[in-house]
Amino acid sequence: MRYGDVTAVDGLSLRVARGTVTAILGPNGAGKTTTIETCEGFRTPQSGTVRVLGLDPVAEGHLLRPRVGVMLQSGGAWSGARSHEMLHHIASLHAHPLDVDLLIERLDMGSYGSTPYRRLSGGQQQRLSLAMAIVGRPELLFLDEPTAGLDPAARRSTWELIAELRSSGVTVVLTTHFMDEAEALSDDVHIVDGGRVIASGTPQALASSGSENTVRFTSSPGLDVVDLMSALPHDTKVDEVTPGAYVVAGAVDPQLLATIATWCAAQGVFTESLLVERQTLEDRFLELTGKALR
Ligand SMILES: Nc1ncnc2c1ncn2[C@@H]1O[C@H](COP(=O)(O)OP(=O)(O)OP(=O)(O)O)[C@@H](O)[C@H]1O
Numbered sequence: 001m002r003y004g005d006v007t008a009v010d011g012l013s014l015r016v017a018r019g020t021v022t023a024i025l026g027p028n029g030a031g032k033t034t035t036i037e038t039c040e041g042f043r044t045p046q047s048g049t050v051r052v053l054g055l056d057p058v059a060e061g062h063l064l065r066p067r068v069g070v071m072l073q074s075g076g077a078w079s080g081a082r083s084h085e086m087l088h089h090i091a092s093l094h095a096h097p098l099d100v101d102l103l104i105e106r107l108d109m110g111s112y113g114s115t116p117y118r119r120l121s122g123g124q125q126q127r128l129s130l131a132m133a134i135v136g137r138p139e140l141l142f143l144d145e146p147t148a149g150l151d152p153a154a155r156r157s158t159w160e161l162i163a164e165l166r167s168s169g170v171t172v173v174l175t176t177h178f179m180d181e182a183e184a185l186s187d188d189v190h191i192v193d194g195g196r197v198i199a200s201g202t203p204q205a206l207a208s209s210g211s212e213n214t215v216r217f218t219s220s221p222g223l224d225v226v227d228l229m230s231a232l233p234h235d236t237k238v239d240e241v242t243p244g245a246y247v248v249a250g251a252v253d254p255q256l257l258a259t260i261a262t263w264c265a266a267q268g269v270f271t272e273s274l275l276v277e278r279q280t281l282e283d284r285f286l287e288l289t290g291k292a293l294r
Contacts, residue, residue, distance in 0.1 A: 001034050001045045001195075008034040009045075010195040016188070021162065021172040023182035023203075026192035027289055032175040033073055035192065036142050039173070040070050053140060066094065069138030071129045073145050077117045083128045084113035087135060094136035107131050108157070122149040130158065134165065141165065143174040147181060159184060179282040183207075189281070193289045207281040214283040215248040215257065217274040219264055231263045232256060239286050249287040252276055 001009040009031040016022045024032045037043045038050055041057030041064065050057055055064045070076075077086050084104065091097035104110055107127050112120060120128065126149060133141060146162070147155045162172055162185055176182055182189050183203045191199045191206070199206055221243035229238050236250030248260065257274065264271040279287075 001031075001038055001043060008195055009038070011048075012192065012196050014190050014197055014200065016171060016173055018171050019166070019169050020187040021166050021174065021185050022188045022190065023186035024173065024175045024190050024192055025177075025179070025182055025285060026175075030192045031195040032192055033144055034195075036144055036173065036175060040068070040142055041065075066136070067139045069133035069136060069141040071133040071141075071143045071146055073148070074125075076129055076132065077125070079118040080116050082114050082116055083109060083120065083124070086117065086128065087131055090132045091135045096137055098135050098137060100135065103131055103135060106161070108154075123151060123154055126150055127154065130161070134161075138170065140171045141173070143172065145175055145177065147176070147178065155181075179280065179285065183281050191285060191288055198288055199284075203281050207279055207284050209284065213252040213276050214279045215252055215260065215274065215276055217246050217248075217260065217264075218244050218272045219246065220244060220267075220269040223264075223267060223269065228260070228263050231259055237287055237290055247283060247286060249279070249283050 001007075012031065012035060014022075014024075024035065026032050034043065038045055039052050039057055041052075041061040044058050052064055053067060057064055077083075081089075084100070087100050087104065091100050104113065107130065109124070109127055109131065112124055115124075117125065117128065126146070130143070130146060133143065143162070147158050150158060159181065162174070166172060172185075174185070186203060189201065189203050189206055190197045199209070201209065221240070223240065223246070225238040225240055225246070229236060232238070232248070233250065233256070236248060236256070238246060238248050241247050248256070250256070257276070260274070261271050
């Protein structure tokens with residue numbers, strides 16, 4: 001998929017099994033939204049093949065649309081429409097919609113039913129978009145960053161809803177920047193970078209597929225991680241995940257720990273709480289892409 005001179009997705013290949021939750025992870029600009037919008041039929045790829053429920057999403061979009069629910073990253077609703085009107089309208093377009101009032105109650109949307117879409121908070125817009133995506137009882141659901149901007153309670157309840165949909169046989173494809181979300185929800189994870197899938201597997205298999213251990217330490221914020229990387233063996237990645245909290249991913253051995261401590265000493269700073277841990281999915285993502293997720 002190209003936008004003018006920009007190649008957004010190139011040779012990306014993935015398959016989603018029915019009745020599963022698949023998470024597409026990747027740094028900003030990796031091509032996740034482009035991939036998902038191509039599967040939804042909103043974009044026509046210049047080359048390659050896309051089949052969704054066995055159908056061509058562009059040429060056979062009219063057959064696909066009644067069977068698929070879509071939650072876009074933003075927008076997707078008329079700015080002046082009131083949220084309950086929107087939901088009733090979308091429901092009326094489907095043959096066997098969910099009970100709208102029950103859905104409003106389930107998603108805790110009762111208090112802002114008559115508020116126009118443009119006046120809703122970001123989180124409320126997200127809830128409405130999710131409701132619009134599922135009200136038609138889709139067989140397949142595309143969710144582009146479904147929990148971005150949600151408070152922790154709303155995020156948890158969205159996770160519960162996605163798990164319930166999966167239990168009832170719905171296939172879900174979602175993009176996310178949250179590793180815990182991918183780990184908690186998905187059967188399969190595809191890590192995308194530079195428009196390609198660079199790793200795939202279950203969250204557990206992916207986490208354990210890289211270097212066995214990872215090193216975490218805390219020190220002064222803003223250390224020069226590029227300089228630290230140059231002191232460490234080739235292929236070792238270092239990232240400051242939050243100010244003063246560092247993660248080192250690579251082949252961990254006693255010499256590596258000594259080098260980190262020596263390098264910190266040369267900067268005149270302490271290495272505090274130096275820990276060797278098993279790799280998480282987030283560490284593996286960092287190792288593969290060289291980029292922190294958020
Ligand atoms: N409408 C567009 N016109 C031109 N370039 C675009 C357009 N949409 C996306 N791109 C480019 O295509 C590439 C992939 O973008 P895409 O939105 O698919 O990434 P993403 O993985 O979803 O990113 P994010 O996590 O930031 O949402 C980026 O380089 C982006 O700048």
